[in-house]
Amino acid sequence: MKVLTVCLGNICRSPLAEVLVRQALQEAGIEANVDSAGTGDWHRGELPDARARQVASENGIELTHRARQLQEQDFFDFDHILVMDEQNLRTVKKLQPSTSKARVKMIRDFDALGKGAVPDPYYGTRQDFTVVWNMLERSAQGFAAHVASSTVSQP
Template identity: 35%
Template sequence: IFYMAKKVILCICLWNICRSPIAEAVFQKMATDNGVVDKWRIDSGATSTYEIGNPPDHRGQACMKRHAVSMRHVARQVTKEDFMTFDHILCMDESNLRDLNKKASSVKNSKAKIELLGSYDPEKQLIIQDPYYGSDKDFETVYEQCVRCCKAFLEQHS
């Protein structure tokens, strides 16, 4: 029997309570809706340790509910193993990118391709801004960017 190897994606932001769990949930729903969810493993994580063990920000959860996207995640920090097991590590801004590249350089068998999720945005919004200190509207913007980027990413990698 031939087993299809899963492609594995890790979405990363600073705290793993706003942007990256939204991206993870959007990816999961899109893959499910497109009937390819069994070909993907999708997770998210943080570059920092601040929020480890916490659920996603309540404003992000409310935003996902409004769009009927289910979200189940507990914040975790990116590990050395992640660089060896994930094919793609997609982060939200330049500071995430710097932190990840620094971490990856200390991992011998790093295979992950580290890039900005926004590099897939057809509207060319490269940076997905942290909505934490913003309003519900900022969470909505993150959601919309993630939808565009995830759709383009899946089209390119399916």
């Protein structure tokens, strides 16, 4: 299984989601390749935002991902594309080729505390990154549980 997490610039939400989805799938015993990308190219090649790296580090994870932009090939390479908000959803669905196999969903569709957008913490405070981390952690765990139950129910 291959999973791609997507936000705007690929330096805040999607790199955090990437590591949390990878961790949740591993804990559920599901082999998967997980990556992240942004719909825009503003930060291509950059490390994640320092505040995102700090929150991840406080949770025992080092963020080393380099920002990249979503490519057409991603729609064929990935099974699941998990987006952070409605703007990402519209952009990704607009770019998605009709022949692609990828299933595009909002990541918070799997959040036990409710659906909706993952707010962009870029212009916020350090605390906003912690809120996003917690939201993404719940969503990643919900996604892993969904995948695990889907796998069990298939013959």
